[in-house]
Amino acid sequence: MHEESTSRRKVDDEVHEGAVPAYLLDHENTTRPKIMSNTIKQKRKEKAGKWEVPLPKVRPVAEDEMFKVIRSAKQWKRMVTKVTFVGPGFTRKPPKYERFIHPSGLGFTEAHVTHPELKCTFKLEIIGVKKNPKGPMYISLGVMTKGTIIEVNVSELGLVTPAGKIVWGKYAQVTNNPENDGCVNPVLLV
Numbered sequence: 001m002h003e004e005s006t007s008r009r010k011v012d013d014e015v016h017e018g019a020v021p022a023y024l025l026d027h028e029n030t031t032r033p034k035i036m037s038n039t040i041k042q043k044r045k046e047k048a049g050k051w052e053v054p055l056p057k058v059r060p061v062a063e064d065e066m067f068k069v070i071r072s073a074k075q076w077k078r079m080v081t082k083v084t085f086v087g088p089g090f091t092r093k094p095p096k097y098e099r100f101i102h103p104s105g106l107g108f109t110e111a112h113v114t115h116p117e118l119k120c121t122f123k124l125e126i127i128g129v130k131k132n133p134k135g136p137m138y139i140s141l142g143v144m145t146k147g148t149i150i151e152v153n154v155s156e157l158g159l160v161t162p163a164g165k166i167v168w169g170k171y172a173q174v175t176n177n178p179e180n181d182g183c184v185n186p187v188l189l190v
Contacts, residue, residue: 054173054187058133058147066134066143070101077101083108083178085129085142085150100141108144111184113152113172126184127151127169144184148174152186 067078079101086107092098114121131149132138144150151169159167172186 053149053189054175055147058145061134061145066138067100079103080106080141080143081179082106083144083184085109085126085144087128087142102141106179108178108184111150111152111172111174111186113154113186113188115157115188116190122157124156125153127153130171144174144178146174146177149189150174150184150186152188154188 061082066080066082068081070077070079077099080103083106084102086102086104086109088109090102090107092102109126110123111126112121113124128151129139129142129144129148130151132143132145133147134143134145138145138148149171150173152172153168154170155166155168157167159170161167171189173189174184174186176183176185178184
């Protein structure tokens with residue numbers, strides 16, 4: 001019986017010339033999807049390279065550096081110790097419900113934006129905080145640290161699109177430490 005089982009395997013193992021195992025049958029057709037995925041990856045890289053950011057790598061900020069914990073009667077609150085963007089309609093929540101305290105001295109509405117090609121600086125209104133490298137919570141709080149991407153109102157500059165429309169908002173990256181300098185100095189991403 002043992003001899004029979006080995007003899008059967010020998011018959012199965014004989015491979016005919018030109019024959020391909022079942023699991024390799026699809027491998028001839030994979031060239032097209034592979035080419036497509038490579039082109040998609042290439043396009044993504046080109047798009048990423050389109051926005052040359054002045055500060056590509058930024059030091060992360062620890063949470064204890066970011067917030068100062070204040071213990072009140074029954075609850076803990078965090079006071080933001082970094083510069084934040086405060087919109088025109090910003091109002092504080094009632095003290096009972098607020099979790100984060102925004103000191104009014106650290107709230108900014110304008111930035112000194114430098115145009116890299118014109119080599120000029122303009123005082124422009126901030127529209128919003130778009131990306132903070134520290135994390136999504138800082139974006140929702142509107143915190144501006146070194147490396148943050150903000151949107152500024154460039155309608156005063158008179159920039160025009162190829163179609164002839166006036167550009168309203170453009171992105172800029174903060175290149176200084178606003179909490180140390182007392183002003184926000186971003187560079188326009190052109």
